[in-house]
Amino acid sequence: MTPRRYHLFLNTQSGTVQAAGITEKMLYDAFVARGLDVVIEKNPEAGFAERVESALASDTEVVVAAGGDGTVTGLGAAMHESGKAMAILPLGTANLLARDLSIPLDINEWLDALPTMTEHHIDVCTVNGEPFLHKVVIGLIPDLAAGRERIRGGGFRALLGFLSYFVRRVARARRFALEITTSKGETRIERVQALAVASNAYDEAPGHFFSRERLNAGFLTLYVLRHLTLGKMIKLAAGMLIGNWKQDEELEIEAVQAVSIRSKKPRLQVMIDGEVESIATPLNFAIRPRSLTVLAPPAPDEPRATFNELQAGEV
Known part of the structure; x- marks a missing residue:
């Protein structure tokens, strides 16, 4: 294998990077020390x-x-279909894509594994042309995330304030109407408290x-939550941990290849891969199959599920 040449793109504004005292020179020296x-x-x-650029x-x-994850999404959005590969050095809090790809979370383990990582071609999704790699969430969740950002770094008292806000906001949550048109040509009105559009599908297994x-099956998954009380949020989270969350009576799941979401509001507050922003409606979602090349540990070859199989109930 011909040795690869790497361009280091470090987000020095990341809270984790700053807290750990990680610098560009430290990483550069660690690369060079390994040849x-x-x-x-x-x-x-x-x-x-x-x-x-x-x-x-x-x-x-x-x-x-x-x-x-913000760095990974921002860079990946610019890099898909570029002809270059992206390597993910996970220096965030959640590191969602790195975990999906079984990428080591420890810096030294990651550096040791880097030369043997192979190319994986994953899907990139878009909402109104803006790329994302995980999911877009509408409704109650972005409001809670915005509240979380306001208390970041505020200490224990700020955390208690957020928990109080969280409970009050969930208790006051009301359903709102969205018009949903899928790639199958069907249009329906849903009254929801939260809705998510994800790249591919989230797994149902203990601890997942x-x-x-699967990051390259070439479909979107629509998750519709009609009622989301505090108790139901706890129940859903517990279901995810024990591996039976897809049976939740308040949750509807649908595999689609494109979807358009309309609202009476000219703009909606959404959360795109963890970042909250305001987007003009309608929200038009599409997928660009296998358009981003990412380095990750080798994975065993598995048969790729078809969209029709997923429609038959295997999401």
């Missing part, structure tokens, strides 16, 4: 878009996304909490 060919950015203080213009084969084994 890995790596380059670092000429202008690490530049804006995100400028840094991405520089990484894509470099003569390296692999761009290393060193940061959390928002994890996906």
